[in-house]
Amino acid sequence: MAAAPIMPATFQPNSQSSMVSGPVNSTYCTMPQSQSQSLSSHQYQPYPNIQPGFQLTPSQSMSGINTSPPPWAQELSAKMDCIFKQLEKLDAIENSISLIQTEVKQLGERVRDVEVSQQFINTILEEDKSDIKDVKSDLSILRKSFDYMQVANNKLSEEIIDLQSRSMRDNLLFFNIAENEGENCTEVIKKVCVDNLDYQEPLEIDRAHRIGKLSAGKQRPIVVKFRCYPQPDAVKKSSRKLKNTNFSIGEQFPKIVQERRKTLLPVFKEAMERGKKTALVRDKLYINGVLYTGPEGSQPA
Incomplete structure (x- = not known):
């Protein structure tokens, strides 16, 4: 073919x-x-x-x-190539714009979610502020109540201490008296008052006994409760005659008063050494007639 x-x-x-x-x-x-x-x-x-x-x-x-090709064809071809390149760029730009629009939409949704969350948080904060304000008001009331109760408690404590001190006003403590088994403390005290204090009046003693735990080699003090106040005061004044002996006589006070007196004794002795007029009344120290209120308090020089 x-x-x-x-x-x-x-x-x-x-x-x-x-x-x-x-x-x-x-x-x-x-x-x-x-x-x-x-x-x-x-x-x-x-x-x-x-x-x-x-x-x-x-x-x-x-x-x-x-x-x-003729010049016009070459020019046309070049323009077409340029147009195609521009179209490719436009496609890329369009894709980028579409992606940006999607991201902006997602971002807008996230912003709306954040605004809703922020609004919710603001509501909670406003409620919390109101609650905090109420709590502060309640706390202020509680503080005032606490301060009042503290003042009342201190006052009540002082009243109890005063009552205890008054109940012990007729009591005296006798120190460094030999302790023997089966002793009669009332008779022992009467003998000490007659022999060492030269106190000839008959003693009216309600009761007498030793206080504290029994310890070997240690003499427990004897607490004596007199029936009437003038007698223990008279016995106490006679205790100056025990200056050169091992015996001593002191007043009985509640524990807290004893602790206060211990802190005041060094100041009391120092003031006496300086020739000042001093008086230790229960748990209060007077120096030259002025109440001692501590190192920062007012006291005579």
Whole structure:
């Protein structure tokens, strides 16, 4: 079977130039109009010496035909390339804008969630502020109540101490008296008062006994309760006669008063050494007639 002939390029002339298209790699060709007319009569004739299945190359093109694109085609092609590049950039920009819009939408939703949360927190804070205000008011009332109760408690404590001190007003303590098993403390005290104090009046003693825990080599003091107040005061005044002996006599006080007196005794002795007039009455020290109120308090120089 004979090979089908290869059709030549088809020319469509115009007033300036003709454009060739066909199986020759779609190459644009420009030629004079005279040549275009001469070729139009042979537009359906096969080219000689062209084997089937081959395409024309620029070297095989017809003699005298300009195979390069015209300037306007080149310019158009360049503009099209530029347009395509711009379109690609626009596509990329459109994609970016779409992504930004999505992110902005998500961000807006997050902002709305944050605003709702903030509004909820503000509501809680306002409630907490109201609660704190109520708590502060209650705390202020409690503080006032505590201060009042503390003052009342101190006052009550002082009253109890005063009552205890008054109940012990008729009591005297006798120290460093030999302790014997089965002794009668009342008789022992009467003998000490007669022998060491030269107290000849009959003693009216309600009761007498030793206080404290029994300890080897230690003499426990004897507490004596007299029936009437003037007698213990008289016995106490006579205790000056025990100055050169091991015996001593003192008043009985509640424990807290004893602790206060211990802190006041050094000041009492120092004031006496300076020749000041001193008086230790229960748990209060007077120096030159002025109440001693501590190192920072007012006291005579």
